[in-house]
Amino acid sequence: MQKNLLEVRNISKSFPGVKALEDVCFSVKEGSVHVLCGENGAGKSTLMKIINGIYQPDGGETLIRGEKVEINSPIRAGELGISMIFQELNYTPEMTIEESLFAGRWPTRKFGRVDWKTIREKTIKLLRQENLPYDPETKLKDLSISNLQMLEILKAISREADIIIMDEPTSSITNKEIEILFEKIADLRARGKAIVYISHKMDEIFRIADEISILRDGKVIETRPKDQFNIDSVIALMVGRALGQGYPKEEVPRGNVVLEVEHFSGPTGFADISFNVKKGEIVGFAGLVGAGRTELVRALFGLDEHSRGTVKVHGNPVNIRNVQDSIKNGIVMLSEDRRRYGIVPVRDVKENVTLASMGQFFQKGHLQSAKERSRVEEICKKINVKMASIDVQVSTLSGGNQQKIVLSKWMLQDPDILILDEPTRGIDVGAKVEIYKLMTNLVKEGKSIIMVSSELPELIGMCDRMYVMAEGRITGELERAAFSQETIMRYAMNMTRKAV
Amino acid sequence: MSNLITREKWQTIKSRYSIYLVLIAMIIVCNSLNENFLSPRNISNISAQISVTTILAFGETILIICGLLDLSCGSVLALAGVLSVYAFKETGSLTVAFAVGLLVGVLCNFINGLLVRRFNIPAFIATLAMMTVARGCALLFTKGQNIYQIGDYVWFGQGKIGFIPLPVFFMIIVGILTWYILGHTSFGRSLYAVGGNEEAARASGINVGRIKIGAYLINGAFVGLAGILLMARTNVGAPNSGQGYEFEALTAAIIGGTSFSGGLGTAGGTLAGAFIVGFLNNIMNLTGVDSYLQQVIKGAIIALAVGYDMWAKVNRTRKSLSAVRSPDERKEAKG
Numbered sequence: 001m002q003k004n005l006l007e008v009r010n011i012s013k014s015f016p017g018v019k020a021l022e023d024v025c026f027s028v029k030e031g032s033v034h035v036l037c038g039e040n041g042a043g044k045s046t047l048m049k050i051i052n053g054i055y056q057p058d059g060g061e062t063l064i065r066g067e068k069v070e071i072n073s074p075i076r077a078g079e080l081g082i083s084m085i086f087q088e089l090n091y092t093p094e095m096t097i098e099e100s101l102f103a104g105r106w107p108t109r110k111f112g113r114v115d116w117k118t119i120r121e122k123t124i125k126l127l128r129q130e131n132l133p134y135d136p137e138t139k140l141k142d143l144s145i146s147n148l149q150m151l152e153i154l155k156a157i158s159r160e161a162d163i164i165i166m167d168e169p170t171s172s173i174t175n176k177e178i179e180i181l182f183e184k185i186a187d188l189r190a191r192g193k194a195i196v197y198i199s200h201k202m203d204e205i206f207r208i209a210d211e212i213s214i215l216r217d218g219k220v221i222e223t224r225p226k227d228q229f230n231i232d233s234v235i236a237l238m239v240g241r242a243l244g245q246g247y248p249k250e251e252v253p254r255g256n257v258v259l260e261v262e263h264f265s266g267p268t269g270f271a272d273i274s275f276n277v278k279k280g281e282i283v284g285f286a287g288l289v290g291a292g293r294t295e296l297v298r299a300l301f302g303l304d305e306h307s308r309g310t311v312k313v314h315g316n317p318v319n320i321r322n323v324q325d326s327i328k329n330g331i332v333m334l335s336e337d338r339r340r341y342g343i344v345p346v347r348d349v350k351e352n353v354t355l356a357s358m359g360q361f362f363q364k365g366h367l368q369s370a371k372e373r374s375r376v377e378e379i380c381k382k383i384n385v386k387m388a389s390i391d392v393q394v395s396t397l398s399g400g401n402q403q404k405i406v407l408s409k410w411m412l413q414d415p416d417i418l419i420l421d422e423p424t425r426g427i428d429v430g431a432k433v434e435i436y437k438l439m440t441n442l443v444k445e446g447k448s449i450i451m452v453s454s455e456l457p458e459l460i461g462m463c464d465r466m467y468v469m470a471e472g473r474i475t476g477e478l479e480r481a482a483f484s485q486e487t488i489m490r491y492a493m494n495m496t497r498k499a500v
Numbered sequence: 501m502s503n504l505i506t507r508e509k510w511q512t513i514k515s516r517y518s519i520y521l522v523l524i525a526m527i528i529v530c531n532s533l534n535e536n537f538l539s540p541r542n543i544s545n546i547s548a549q550i551s552v553t554t555i556l557a558f559g560e561t562i563l564i565i566c567g568l569l570d571l572s573c574g575s576v577l578a579l580a581g582v583l584s585v586y587a588f589k590e591t592g593s594l595t596v597a598f599a600v601g602l603l604v605g606v607l608c609n610f611i612n613g614l615l616v617r618r619f620n621i622p623a624f625i626a627t628l629a630m631m632t633v634a635r636g637c638a639l640l641f642t643k644g645q646n647i648y649q650i651g652d653y654v655w656f657g658q659g660k661i662g663f664i665p666l667p668v669f670f671m672i673i674v675g676i677l678t679w680y681i682l683g684h685t686s687f688g689r690s691l692y693a694v695g696g697n698e699e700a701a702r703a704s705g706i707n708v709g710r711i712k713i714g715a716y717l718i719n720g721a722f723v724g725l726a727g728i729l730l731m732a733r734t735n736v737g738a739p740n741s742g743q744g745y746e747f748e749a750l751t752a753a754i755i756g757g758t759s760f761s762g763g764l765g766t767a768g769g770t771l772a773g774a775f776i777v778g779f780l781n782n783i784m785n786l787t788g789v790d791s792y793l794q795q796v797i798k799g800a801i802i803a804l805a806v807g808y809d810m811w812a813k814v815n816r817t818r819k820s821l822s823a824v825r826s827p828d829e830r831k832e833a834k835g
Contacts, residue, residue: 301703303702303703322707323702323703323704323705324705324707327705333703335703340697340699340700341699341700341703342700342703343697343700344692344693344696344697344700344701344763345696345697346696346759346761346762346763346764347692347693347696347763351689351692351693354689355689355693355700355701355704355706356704356705358686358689358690359686361686362685362686362689365685365686365687366684366685367683367684367685367686367689409704
């Protein structure tokens with residue numbers, strides 16, 4: 001019987017107006033991976049922040065190696081052997097690997113001089129021991145996100161942490177990098193470390209979990225070994241209702257071609273792209289990370305430049321040089337990076353929603369406040385944004401609601417063509433379904449959608465037609481009847497050409 | 501849930517109006533320290549004293565909201581002022597003088613805007629350069645000499661409309677203009693959006709470059725006007741005037757709640773901030789505080805005001821933070 005390295009009992013935590021955690025019991029055994037899943041807002045992050053000493057619980061107790069402890073700061077958590085790897089890594093771009101590995105605890109010599117020699121030796125030893133081919137002098141800004149993550153894991157190892165918490169570590173790395181990460185996790189497990197792994201992604205969860213706990217509305221609903229769960233039961237427990245097939249897809253009669261793109265090439269990233277979109281159609285773009293899909297749609301929307309190619313909207317050639325041009329032609333885009341390109345976090349819901357269509361609410365530049373309020377309230381109600389009022393700051397809303405704000409913004413424009421780049425990234429299952437439903441309603445109204453996604457199941461579930469990209473080019477086109485994960489992956493890895 | 505909403509509302513009210521509460525508290529304290537404080541004469545004096553820097557502060561508010569800033573306003577004010585005075589002495593026309601003043605301010609700030617927009621020079625550096633250049637131009641043009649005997653030009657500074665001194669009248673006009681631009685025009689909305697998240701503004705079809713240049717042009721008109729008023733008030737075309745005014749203006753804007761991270765700030769807040777500084781100066785003079793000590797106190801109050809604001813922001817957010825927030829968002833969130 002493995003013993004529990006970390007155990008929390010009856011933890012509760014409230015924030016004003018919200019009961020974030022209620023009587024939560026949770027434990028991780030040595031040499032095992034315990035996956036924690038739940039919708040956004042279920043309380044996963046709060047629980048992890050309590051374990052990491054960032055928040056103090058209102059009640060309950062924490063035990064490390066069977067002994068009761070009080071974790072009142074992240075520093076104390078570190079001393080107790082807990083190391084947390086955050087979803088969004090904060091790092092100092094100009095630091096080198098060796099500097100960052102020992103940040104805050106650099107060994108010193110006389111007069112507080114940093115002992116670089118020891119640091120170098122230790123770093124090299126650690127890198128060799130972990131079999132990582134990094135140069136200690138590489139700056140962090142030159143590392144990919146997955147390498148930065150690996151560095152965080154390395155930091156945890158160098159601190160001799162026994163309990164390693166990973167918060168959605170695969171949300172922004174490629175499939176190949178995920179493999180490397182999983183190998184490392186397997187390695188850590190073999191060495192007797194306890195790993196808490198937070199994730200939304202079902203395939204990952206079932207690959208690496210020993211145990212799975214499901215959190216919903218601040219309570220642990222279920223904890224069982226992996227083999228007593230299946231994907232459907234996990235999803236059902238997470239959302240508290242059976243999801244069934246999950247995709248509210250309805251066939252809509254397809255009309256004329258509304259968008260025709262020919263030989264579209266960018267300075268980098270994608271080349272010679274030709275495709276079309278019909279009225280009432282959802283066209284998917286599949287491909288691996290780095291296939292050039294985001295670059296393509298960004299250029300199509302006028303956020304980046306393109307070097308050649310033609311774009312025709314309703315048969316008329318248009319010249320798209322900037323975002324204003326594409327909006328004028330009825331093309332709008334939901335960016336994959338919501339925080340960067342979607343919302344203005346410090347401003348309120350109302351201003352965010354009307355940001356792209358101020359012309360409708362300003363007569364000769366003068367604001368028509370009542371009209372604005374009623375339109376915004378109407379549209380937010382229509383797509384079910386959960387908020388206290390339209391005067392709250394967007395930064396106070398959850399990811400799913402922020403995404404809906406961005407969607408509301410574009411729906412006010414009444415566009416013909418919506419480009420949705422990773423529309424469901426980082427939002428919970430319930431909100432995902434709502435966004436799928438919204439997409440269905442939009443095509444029913446005669447709009448067309450270009451959907452870029454890294455989640456094959458949702459592309460297969462929602463699209464009428466799909467283009468697959470690899471290495472900046474379109475490698476395949478599939479009708480809905482021909483969709484299958486295997487075929488798509490084949491095109492995405494460009495294996496048809498190499499005839500593997 | 502209803503409890504949560506009222507709490508949020510209350511917090512919004514508190515964060516939105518706290519500056520005015522401070523202002524009222526200050527009036528009460530000052531009045532108890534000196535019975536002449538609230539006399540119409542004293543209030544009118546204070547208003548006239550702060551008018552020039554407050555007009556500059558409105559310009560800074562517009563810029564800071566948009567994620568920009570103007571360090572050159574003190575110098576451009578001097579250049580616009582002396583050229584305006586010179587134009588008056590040459591032509592004898594107040595209208596021409598007024599137009600020249602505004603034009604010089606707008607032109608200098610057009611250059612500021614171009615440097616920021618076309619050449620991607622950070623606003624801090626671009627306007628720092630303009631600060632030196634404009635001061636140099638003012639001194640070159642006047643050969644370092646003050647222009648005296650400015651005749652009827654003093655009307656701008658000493659005339660009255662009804663019982664309101666002209667500088668105060670202009671300050672009110674500029675304040676109303678700023679309030680209107682920020683709260684009721686699409687340009688104002690765009691300013692907040694560009695300052696709050698430039699990339700998102702661009703991806704929403706806002707012409708970011710045009711907004712930034714527009715912000716500088718408006719600021720330019722305000723600076724030019726301030727230059728005219730200052731020369732007229734002091735009865736001399738002084739190329740060395742207005743030194744350090746950029747900091748006075750920034751102080752008023754910051755105390756008034758304009759956030760240096762962009763996207764937040766109001767005309768009312770800035771006006772209140774300007775009056776808080778004005779009252780402070782006035783009461784320290786009335787009660788005979790040593791003038792060197794006054795500087796120390798003013799500096800300390802800036803640090804205190806902003807420090808309290810930041811602390812309250814963090815505290816508020818931490819309290820109302822529900823479980824799902826990530827560290828980045830916490831930084832951005834405010835009440």
